[in-house]
Amino acid sequence: MLNLETAKKKYADLTIKKGLNLECGQPLVITSSIENADFVRILAKSAYEIGAKEVHVNWNDGELTKMKYKYSPMEVFENFPKWYADAMETYAKDGAAFLSIVSSDPELLKDADTKKIAANNKSSSTVMKNFRKYTMNNINTWCVIAAAGKDWAKSLFSDLEDEKAITELWTAIFKATRTDLDDPEFAWDSHIENLSHKVDFLNSKSFRKLVYKTGKGTDLEVSLPKGHIWSGGGDHNSKNRFFIANIPTEEVFTLPEKNGVNGVVFGTKPLFYSGNMIDEFSFVFKDGKIIDFDAATGKDVLYNLLEIDEGARYLGEVALVPYDSPISNTGLLFKNTLFDENASCHFAIGKAYPTSIKNGENMTDEELEARGVNDSLTHVDFMVGDKDMTITGIDEDGNTTIIFKNGNWAI
Ligand code: ZN
Ligand code: ZN
Numbered sequence: 001m002l003n004l005e006t007a008k009k010k011y012a013d014l015t016i017k018k019g020l021n022l023e024c025g026q027p028l029v030i031t032s033s034i035e036n037a038d039f040v041r042i043l044a045k046s047a048y049e050i051g052a053k054e055v056h057v058n059w060n061d062g063e064l065t066k067m068k069y070k071y072s073p074m075e076v077f078e079n080f081p082k083w084y085a086d087a088m089e090t091y092a093k094d095g096a097a098f099l100s101i102v103s104s105d106p107e108l109l110k111d112a113d114t115k116k117i118a119a120n121n122k123s124s125s126t127v128m129k130n131f132r133k134y135t136m137n138n139i140n141t142w143c144v145i146a147a148a149g150k151d152w153a154k155s156l157f158s159d160l161e162d163e164k165a166i167t168e169l170w171t172a173i174f175k176a177t178r179t180d181l182d183d184p185e186f187a188w189d190s191h192i193e194n195l196s197h198k199v200d201f202l203n204s205k206s207f208r209k210l211v212y213k214t215g216k217g218t219d220l221e222v223s224l225p226k227g228h229i230w231s232g233g234g235d236h237n238s239k240n241r242f243f244i245a246n247i248p249t250e251e252v253f254t255l256p257e258k259n260g261v262n263g264v265v266f267g268t269k270p271l272f273y274s275g276n277m278i279d280e281f282s283f284v285f286k287d288g289k290i291i292d293f294d295a296a297t298g299k300d301v302l303y304n305l306l307e308i309d310e311g312a313r314y315l316g317e318v319a320l321v322p323y324d325s326p327i328s329n330t331g332l333l334f335k336n337t338l339f340d341e342n343a344s345c346h347f348a349i350g351k352a353y354p355t356s357i358k359n360g361e362n363m364t365d366e367e368l369e370a371r372g373v374n375d376s377l378t379h380v381d382f383m384v385g386d387k388d389m390t391i392t393g394i395d396e397d398g399n400t401t402i403i404f405k406n407g408n409w410a411i
Pocket of ligand 1: 319346
C-alpha cells in the first residue's frame with residue numbers, strides 16, 4: 001500500500017530534479033491553488049534542498065474565481081492585469097523555472113458567463129504573449145504537474161467521501177506519473193530513452209504527410225512542413241539544460257503545415273477547457289482551416305475558442321500517443337488535459353511550438369508564418385486517438401509506412 005506522504009515527496013523530488021532539473025541558485029515560480037498548500041511546501045522544500053534561490057508562489061482559489069465570474073463586470077475580464085505579466089517576465093529574465101500545478105474542478109466555470117470566459121482567455125493570452133515566449137520557445141525551463149484537488153477528485157469519484165476520493169485521485173496520479181515505482185527517477189530515464197527512439201525514427205523518415213483513419217469516421221490528411229522536428233519526453237532550455245515540460249508525458253509531437261490539413265476528425269474524449277466540458281465534437285478541415293465543427297456538449301464554448309483569433313481555426317500540434325499507456329491503463333478519464341492528452345493521439349488548435357521546426361526559435365513571426373508555422377493566442381490540445389486508429393506516413397517519394405495500427409505504435 002502506497003504511503004501518501006512518502007509518495008508526495010517522491011513526486012516533488014521527481015518534479016524538481018527531473019521535470020524542472022532545477023539548478024542551484026535558480027529562482028522557482030509556482031502557480032497553484034491554495035488547497036495544495038501542503039504539497040507546495042513539500043515542493044518548495046525539495047527545491048531549497050538543491051539550492052533554489054527563491055520559491056515564489058502565485059496562489060489562486062477556485063471559490064474566489066467563481067465569485068469573480070459571478071460579481072465582477074465584463075471590463076475586469078477584458079483587462080487582464082499587466083502587472084502580473086510584468087512580474088512573470090521579471091522572473092523569466094532572472095532565469096527562473098516555472099511550475100504550474102493543475103488541480104481544479106474540471107467544470108469549475110460551467111455556470112459562468114461564457115462571454116466573460118472568452119474575454120478573459122483573450123485578454124490574458126494577449127497580455128501574457130511576451131511572457132509565453134520564454135516557455136513556448138524553451139528559453140526557460142517549465143513544467144506542468146497535477147495535485148488532487150477536492151472538487152476534481154469528487155467529479156471522478158462521486159460515490160466516495162471527500163478524503164477517500166482525494167486519496168484515490170492521488171493514487172491515480174502516482175500511477176500515471178510512475179511515482180508508484182521504486183525508483184521513479186530511473187523509470188523516467190528509461191521512459192525518455194524509449195520516446196527518443198520513436199523520435200529518431202520519425203525524424204529519419206521526414207514524412208511529408210500523415211493519413212489518419214478510424215471506424216468512427218476520422219479521415220484526415222495532415223501535411224508536415226519541410227524541416228519539421230519530432231520531439232518527445234524532454235527539451236533543452238536556452239542554456240542547453242534538459243527538462244521535462246509535462247509530468248506525465250507519453251507523447252511524441254511535431255507541427256502540421258498550417259494550410260495542409262484536409263478532411264474530418266472526430267474527438268474521442270471529452271475536452272475540459274476553461275472550466276467547461278466540450279464533448280462528442282468533430283471538425284472539418286479545408287486547406288488547414290476549420291470550416292465546420294460540431295459538438296453535442298459545449299458547442300458555444302468551442303465556438304468562442306475558435307473565435308479567439310485567425311490562428312485558432314488552424315492546427316499547431318500533431319501528437320502521437322499509443323492507446324496502451326500507463327495513463328490509459330488506469331482506465332480513468334481524468335477530465336484533465338495533462339492526463340487525457342497523454343492517453344490519446346491528439347492535435348492542438350492554435351499556436352505551434354516554434355521549436356518544432358528547424359531553427360524556428362530564431363525566426364521572426366513573419367518567417368515562421370512563411371514556413372507554415374501557425375500562430376495564435378491560444379493552444380488547446382484535443383484527443384482523437386481510438387483503439388482502431390491507423391496512421392500512415394507518406395514520404396517525399398510517395399513511399400508509405402504504417403506508423404500506428406489498432407491504436408498503437410506499429411514501428
Ligand atoms: Zn500535446
Ligand atoms: Zn499541446
